[in-house]
Amino acid sequence: MKNLFEFIVEKAIFLSGAASIIFVVLIFIFLLKEGLALFGEVNFFAFLFGQNWYPISDPPQFGILPLIMGSVFVTFGAIVIAVPLGLAAAIYISEVAPHSIRGFLKSGIELLAAIPSIVLGFIGIIFLAPLLKNIFHLGSGLTALAGSIMLAFMALPTIVSIIEDAIVSVPRSYKEGALALGATHWQAIYRVTIPAAASGILAAVMLGIGRVVGETMAVLMITGNAAIMPTSLLQPVRTLTATVAAEMGEAVSGSSHYYSLFAIGIVLFIISFIINIFADIFLHRSKAMKRRKK
Amino acid sequence: MVKITVAGLSIWYDEQTAIKNLSLQVSEKEILGIIGPSNSGKTSFLRTLNRLNELTSNCKTEGEIQLDGKSIFKEIDLLSLRKLVGIVFALPLPLPLSIYDNIAYGPRLRGEKNKSKLDGIVEKSLKASYLFDEVKDRLNTSAFNLSGGQQQRLCISRTLANEPEIILYDEPCSGLDPISTAKVEEAMRDLKKNYTQILVTNNTKQAARVADRTAFFLMGELVEIGDTTKMFTSPSDKRTDDYIAGRFG
Numbered sequence: 001m002k003n004l005f006e007f008i009v010e011k012a013i014f015l016s017g018a019a020s021i022i023f024v025v026l027i028f029i030f031l032l033k034e035g036l037a038l039f040g041e042v043n044f045f046a047f048l049f050g051q052n053w054y055p056i057s058d059p060p061q062f063g064i065l066p067l068i069m070g071s072v073f074v075t076f077g078a079i080v081i082a083v084p085l086g087l088a089a090a091i092y093i094s095e096v097a098p099h100s101i102r103g104f105l106k107s108g109i110e111l112l113a114a115i116p117s118i119v120l121g122f123i124g125i126i127f128l129a130p131l132l133k134n135i136f137h138l139g140s141g142l143t144a145l146a147g148s149i150m151l152a153f154m155a156l157p158t159i160v161s162i163i164e165d166a167i168v169s170v171p172r173s174y175k176e177g178a179l180a181l182g183a184t185h186w187q188a189i190y191r192v193t194i195p196a197a198a199s200g201i202l203a204a205v206m207l208g209i210g211r212v213v214g215e216t217m218a219v220l221m222i223t224g225n226a227a228i229m230p231t232s233l234l235q236p237v238r239t240l241t242a243t244v245a246a247e248m249g250e251a252v253s254g255s256s257h258y259y260s261l262f263a264i265g266i267v268l269f270i271i272s273f274i275i276n277i278f279a280d281i282f283l284h285r286s287k288a289m290k291r292r293k294k
Numbered sequence: 295m296v297k298i299t300v301a302g303l304s305i306w307y308d309e310q311t312a313i314k315n316l317s318l319q320v321s322e323k324e325i326l327g328i329i330g331p332s333n334s335g336k337t338s339f340l341r342t343l344n345r346l347n348e349l350t351s352n353c354k355t356e357g358e359i360q361l362d363g364k365s366i367f368k369e370i371d372l373l374s375l376r377k378l379v380g381i382v383f384a385l386p387l388p389l390p391l392s393i394y395d396n397i398a399y400g401p402r403l404r405g406e407k408n409k410s411k412l413d414g415i416v417e418k419s420l421k422a423s424y425l426f427d428e429v430k431d432r433l434n435t436s437a438f439n440l441s442g443g444q445q446q447r448l449c450i451s452r453t454l455a456n457e458p459e460i461i462l463y464d465e466p467c468s469g470l471d472p473i474s475t476a477k478v479e480e481a482m483r484d485l486k487k488n489y490t491q492i493l494v495t496n497n498t499k500q501a502a503r504v505a506d507r508t509a510f511f512l513m514g515e516l517v518e519i520g521d522t523t524k525m526f527t528s529p530s531d532k533r534t535d536d537y538i539a540g541r542f543g
Contacts, residue, residue: 066477126383171387173383174387174390175447176346176349177383177387177388177389178344178381178389179346179349179398180344180376180383180453180514181376181377181380181399181400181403181452181453181456182373182374182376182377182400182403182456183373183399183403184373189404191399191403192389195390195391196390212537226312228385249360271348
């Protein structure tokens with residue numbers, strides 16, 4: 001009786017543990033099943049590198065390069081804004097700020113993560129887009145830059161908390177050793193603490209990128225939604241995610257258009273898979289350092 | 295000649311006293327051994343000499359320490375003090391850099407960029423700690439690949455590269471095997487020609503082997519200070535005798 005109970009519990013726990021992996025595999029299979037159907041009609045390279053996304057013209061064209069570039073532009077802009085900010089904030093929180101301010105700042109940054117992306121989208125439309133329009137004298141402020149700025153704020157909490165973790169786990173003695181050699185506080189941070197935390201910082205950047213690439217709602221609202229090849233951050237763009245979100249409702253089930261949206265899903269899945277693997281490798285390295293400290 | 299004068303030094307952590315009203319003098323180019331059981335304030339005293347103790351936020355210091363007649367708190371700038379007074383920690387902790395960069399770290403901080411000068415400093419410092427022959431072919435590999443004893447001698451080299459006048463050792467051999475310990479001690483004896491050294495150790499025999507004079511700390515107080523040979527053969531305080539003989543601590 002007791003053995004049976006043990007057996008059931010053991011298997012139940014095993015199933016819960018395996019569930020997430022099973023789901024990932026099932027999702028991928030589902031995506032493949034729906035998405036690969038497209039390549040019966042459309043050439044794979046024409047899909048990936050085609051410059052025109054006209055899914056409902058006649059004949060339709062399914063080139064997602066403008067969408068990929070839209071995602072790349074928005075992500076690149078967001079990371080360029082978020083990483084220096086996040087790094088500076090993390091250094092301030094972990095190395096400089098007095099104890100009382102530290103807790104306050106940390107919860108403030110976590111609160112930023114709790115803001116729904118649709119709210120950031122509102123702010124982008126109402127406040128940021130007109131501001132950019134006036135600053136750069138554009139026809140419309142709904143551009144890749146607007147998306148980048150809003151997404152930078154969305155990625156910031158992830159980036160700050162992981163970098164802060166990485167900095168805190170650098171053995172205190174590294175910094176002390178540098179100070180004992182006559183380094184100033186900043187020299188010790190810059191030459192010893194940050195290089196020692198480098199793998200954690202890279203992991204933070206990767207996860208930040210993952211967060212930005214996958215974001216849909218805010219970019220759909222504020223990037224202007226024009227599926228054209230972008231040449232600057234001041235143009236409207238459309239990202240992979242926004243395309244799926246915007247067109248899924250109107251695509252005829254079973255049509256090439258419908259399949260192409262799933263194929264975009266596959267591309268997104270692969271991108272975030274790769275990003276996660278890199279983030280994992282870097283996080284692993286920074287954990288290895290944490291162990292060495294003991 | 296007197297190198298360091300400590301007068302009426304007291305150290306607290308919050309309400310707890312680590313050092314009570316300590317006064318002593320260290321002569322130039324001697325090795326002063328400091329022995330005593332744990333919690334006797336040895337390390338706190340040592341870390342005060344280059345003001346590393348100030349990194350501990352609840353630490354409070356009172357009294358005066360003079361280096362060549364100048365107050366380390368008021369007359370010597372903090373960064374120059376840390377250059378003048380180098381420290382070797384209990385655990386050998388290289389910076390996460392190559393062997394070469396570990397040693398060049400201090401000189402580079404002071405703006406030394408000349409490659410051949412840096413090469414010279416690195417070689418000289420490594421030779422002084424008897425490490426050069428063991429690592430000369432792999433100066434650009436990570437310092438973490440060295441053995442514990444080699445890492446500790448690397449830390450001594452790193453301190454020497456700063457051209458200090460005083461070297462502090464905080465139980466430098468506590469994690470080392472006897473052979474590595476012997477090498478570190480040999481380096482210390484050799485460095486006596488040019489440097490004033492203070493050695494905090496839990497190993498009374500180590501103090502007996504390398505120190506010219508020895509101080510015995512107990513519960514934050516200096517019980518006795520004097521010539522090492524005399525201290526180990528006929529100490530004037532009974533507590534010192536008991537500690538050295540291993541009757542407590």
